[in-house]
Structure formats: C-alpha cells, structure tokens
Amino acid sequence: MKVIPDKNNFIEILEECLSSGNSSFMFVKLDGSKSLTCRILPEYANGKKVRCVEDNKVFKSIKEAADYYDCHTKEIRNAIKNLTECKGKHFHEWFNDDHAQVFDNYIQKG
Numbered sequence: 001m002k003v004i005p006d007k008n009n010f011i012e013i014l015e016e017c018l019s020s021g022n023s024s025f026m027f028v029k030l031d032g033s034k035s036l037t038c039r040i041l042p043e044y045a046n047g048k049k050v051r052c053v054e055d056n057k058v059f060k061s062i063k064e065a066a067d068y069y070d071c072h073t074k075e076i077r078n079a080i081k082n083l084t085e086c087k088g089k090h091f092h093e094w095f096n097d098d099h100a101q102v103f104d105n106y107i108q109k110g
Contacts, residue, residue, distance in 0.1 A: 014040065049094035050076065053107055058094050065091065 017025070018040065028035040047061030052069075059065040062080075066073045069087045079086035080093060083106075092103045 050080070050091055051094040051100055051103075053090040053092070053100075053104055055089065056100075 014025075017023075023039050024037070025040060026035055026037045047063065049058055049060060050062050050065045051058045052065065057068075059068065062073045062076050066076050069076075069089070071087055075086045076091050078084065079089075079091050083090075090103075090107050092100070094100065
C-alpha cells in the first residue's frame with residue numbers, strides 16, 4: 001500500500017463524497033497535463049449497512065453490529081428477516097433517514 005500525505009483536506013473531501021454515495025473520481029493535475037479516473041469503495045463495500053432502532057446506531061455491516069452487541073451475525077440476519085428482536089433490539093438494513101423513520105413507526109405500532 002502506498003501512503004500519500006493528505007493535502008488541502010483531501011481525506012475529508014473523499015469521506016464526504018463517499019458518504020453521499022459518490023465513488024467515481026477524476027484526479028487532475030493543476031496544469032491539466034494528466035488525469036486519472038478511478039473508483040474508491042468504502043471499507044465494507046460488500047456489506048450492508050445495518051441500524052439498531054433502539055440505539056439509533058448505524059453499523060457498516062452485520063458483522064460490525066454483531067461484534068458490538070456480542071452476538072452472532074446469524075442472529076441479526078434472522079432479526080432483520082423476521083422483524084424480530086436480537087438481544088432485545090430491532091435491526092434493519094440502513095438506506096437513509098426516511099427509511100429509518102418508516103421502520104421506527106412500524107416497530108412502534110407493534
């Protein structure tokens with residue numbers, strides 16, 4: 001792995017882009033002489049983000065949530081699939097705030 005020093009808040013700009021769903025980038029020299037197009041994928045690109053309703057905490061993957069709550073990934077998968085609890089908590093796949101609100105309302109209606 002090549003380490004490149006951060007200049008001009010480069011890391012923060014990339015993080016902001018990645019968090020808003022952008023993964024394709026074009027890097028261009030200031031004089032325009034060279035450019036490089038690439039995709040940068042976030043760290044758990046193959047995992048699905050998961051949210052715990054009661055704690056309002058979003059995890060990068062089911063594995064990360066299972067590690068946090070000290071349970072097996074299968075338990076959280078089953079809770080998501082069957083709309084049941086795991087460790088007394090409800091989980092769902094994270095898409096956005098609107099989706100989370102709909103899920104929270106569904107859980108509250110019980």
